[in-house]
Amino acid sequence: MELTEKPQSGHEYAETLLVAANKEQRGKLTVFLGAAAGVGKTCSMLQEAHARLREGTDIVLGLVLTHGRKETAALLEGLPRIPEQEIEYHGKMLQEMDLDAILRRRPQLVVVDELAHSNVPGSRHQRRYQDVEELLVAGIDVYTAVNIQHIESLNDVVAQITGSIVRETVPDAFFELADDIRLIDIPPKELLQRLKEGKVYRPQQAQQALRGFFRQGNISALRELALRFTARHVDQDMLAYMRLHKIEGPWPASGKVMVCVSASPFSAQLIRAAQRLAQGLHAEFLAVHIETPERRFPHGDKERERLWRNLNLAKELGGQILTTAGTDFVETVLQIAVRENVTAIVVGKSGPRRWYEIGRKTLVDRLIDRSGFIHVYVIQGREEEEKSPVITTAVPQQQAGWRQYVGALAAVVITTGLCYVFRGQLELVNISLLYLLPVLLTAAWWGRSTAYVTALFCVLGFDFLFLEPIFTFTIYDIRYLWSFLIFGLVAFLVGGKTESLRRELESTRRRESNVNSLYRFSSRIAAVDDAVTIMEEFVSHVGRELQRTVLILLPESKVLRLQACYAVQQEDAEFQLPPSEYAVAAWVQEHGQAAGRSTDTLPGAENLFLPLMNGEKVIGVVGIAIDTRKLSPEERAVLGAWVSLLAIALVRAGLSSEAKQAAMLREADKLRTALFNSVSHELRTPLAAIMASVYTLNDKAVAYGEKQRQQLLETIADASKRMERIIGNLLDTARLESGMLQLKLDWCDLEDVVSGALRRSKEHTQSYKIKVEIADDLPLIYADAALLEHVVLNLLDNAVKYSVEGSEIEIQTCLDDSEVIVMVKDRGLGVTAKDLPHLFDKFYRARQTEKISGTGLGLAICKGIVDAHRGRIWAKQRTGGGSIFAFALPVTLPEEKAGEKND
DSSP, rough: OOOOOOOHHHOOOOHHHHHHHHHHOOEEEEEEEEESSSHHHHHHHHHHHHHHHHTTTEEEEEEEEOOOHHHHHHHHOOBBBBBOEEEEETTTTEEOOOOHHHHHHSSOOOEEEOOTOOOOOOOOOOOOHHHHHHOOOOOEEEEEEEEEEGGGHHHHHHHHHHSSOOOBBBBBBHTOOOOOEEEEEOHHHHHHHHHHTTTOOHHHHHHHHHHHOOOHHHHHHHHHHHHHHHHHHHHHHHHHHHTTTTTTOOOOOOEEEEOOOOOOHHHHHHHHHHHHHHHHTTTTTEOOOOETTTTTTTSSSSHHHHHHHHHHHHTTTTEEEEEEOOOOOHHHHHHHHHTTTTTEEEEEOOOOOOOGTTSOOOHHHHHHHTTTTTEEEEEEOOOOOOOOOSOOOOOOOOOOOOOHHHHHHHHHHHHHHHHHHHTOOOOHHHHHHHTTHHHHHHHHOHHHHHHHHHHHHHHHHHHHHHHHSSSSOSSOOOOHHHHHHHHHHHHHHHHHHHHHHHHHHHHHHHHHHHHHHHHHHHHHHOOOHHHHHHHHHHHHHHHHHHHHEOOOEEEEETEEEEEEEEEESGGSSSOOOOOHHHHHHHHHHEEEEEEESSSSSSSTEEEEEEEEEETTTTEEEEEEEEOOOOOOOOHHHHHHHHHHHHHHHHHHHHHHHHHHHHHHHHHHEEEEEHHHHHHHHHHHHHHHHHHHHHHHHHTSSOOHHHHHHHHHHHHHHHHHHHHHHHHHEEEEHHHHTTTOOOOOEEOHHHHHHHHHHHTTTTTTTTTTTEEEOOOOTOOOEEEEHHHHHHHHHHHHHHHHHSSSSTTTTEEEEEEEEEEEEEEEESSSSSSTTGGGTTTTTTOOOOGGGTTSSOOOHHHHHHHHHHHHHTTTEEEOOOTTEOOOOOOOEOOHHHHHHHHHOOO
């Protein structure tokens, strides 16, 4: 039966992945392992699938190929399957597992055969085991099958046994995900019989396989490897069980295995050997690359690419990567070993000693002599055929072409010409020394090989023009042969050392450039806590450094959105990311792994996408445009450092923003608490007076006189007015903060404003001496008279509240240049210097006035009204005791206002 689903767009697929990652648990992986093809892995896997189907498990076939085997085809009957997708490649339609259809279908269990298979270009992942990883992350259980020769750490061992190199391998770290590894095993004779009967391959292929890979000795050795690999996995399960249940037993001592990695193809074999040793010792695995002048660290693109692949192989096998520089290889290795608590070192020995190594100790000999208690494992190596690189470099390798040799010849001709012209003033010794100059220059400019050719040209020129007989290559004096030999030796040493220094200088410049670039970026974002600024700085910095389009995507409502972009070309300023690229970025966001161009996952994308990691959490995705100019290993390394710095900066910005929000919330809570306490107290007091007076008046058992009734009614009126002022202040505060306060501007007289305020406060100021001084030269001002009256009323109320009954309160107005000033002076408690800056803050009340009722809003309202009139308000201590509260308003002349209206 076939199951089909409607395809999703890029955005829909991105949302599906993000939602699935939050809801599902990781699926369980079961691996059916065999020593070779034909042992019955697929049949056993399908039989188990039938058993699970009968139990009611929702199971489908992701991809199972029969290869013409009748037994396998018969077992496919009755199992639901997802149709394969067709991908065009070089004009042919090829079939691959439809990963998206399986994710949409979301069965409990899926069967995927041939785990080590390489997918057709254009698939999401380059390798099928990566498809399986995505299914596991989505919470789907997987049955899969693989042969022992496809395990990465055993690749070189299998090549040594069978004589053939397996190209399709699966990293050992993948098998650490397996919940169950089932060994499918049959005797070698039975497997050979099946092969002869045509149950494994077609007859013609079977005969060829019997003569090559399927020899009985090969099968026995592969069978032993499969048994050992399975036993190691069982042993790890047993140890995990013992730790979980706290069962006492002999535990292996903790250790660490270190392998020295270089740009040699032989390093891949050393890395696999070290990984197997570390697994056997239950130890950690450390891969170290040391750059020293003696080891000629890689400068060519091909060597750097190979070194990058070797380090990536160590990382895939679960190793820790360390790169350092040193002047002495052995000394640096031992220093790292002591510092990292290394118990075993794996090094390689390329072959028999060369003639120039006879009589002196090699690096391996020196390392063994000085290793002490550290075990040294020496692996005899052989170069293996290199696999096709995944990442190609940006700059073609420099080679000494004909132009370099022409330049070398020109340098020799110029030197020879000068020497010939001044031969009368120069001795032969001087001329021979001058011939070293072109050797040094060509070595510095073009390298060692060109320097050697230059030295040969120099010897010929010196012999032809300056040694008797002249204009011939014949030498009469045999002593000059020694001179030529010494000259050649000096040229060899000087040229080689000069090239070495040149390469060291180039490497130092590259490191310095990378460090300076990282320093510039880190210094720019060090003091920035705004995420938008940090992202804009990142894309512009990285874009300019790499000359590529750079973008940042962050999740919003479970969907990635473009937040910042740097476009290399001007026409790319309005950059739009296609939906297919969004889908790749969503995969990176959900899995926390790099994907896109120049990776094994979704390599058909136009961009390389890298995750922004905060520990185990992915906070966003960085995209880099990859065109025909691929990223070099150095660019990839420094890009990883940039991305790490960006992730740290964004996390810091997020924490800073959260801290600010938390501070604002604390301040809001503080204001809310102050408002609640103040308002509840202020409202409760007049309300209690009103309720007491009302209850007293309603008490019919007591007969009150007219005077008593009038006093109770006055109490109710006073309390009501007090409540009205409190509620009015709250409403005014709300209007000021919301911006709803509208000024009704008109020409008004300050004398009328002050008089109105005195009338409204007459009941409260009867017990005080009010003195008013209005200047005669006050002009009219263009303002809201009602609001200004409210300001004067609040200042009077504040003066009455904090002054002793019978004391004097003064109100003065005056004209000061272009401002009209109104002052309210009292002889009350006064204010301290500490309280002065905060008197006009909402809910602020001085400590010495805590026993006096109030909400702390009156002065804040005054400040808001004065600010709305473009004025200023202040308070200060009064000489002799008390305080002065004043505000100033700008004077607008009638002709100025008329001019504004005409405009």
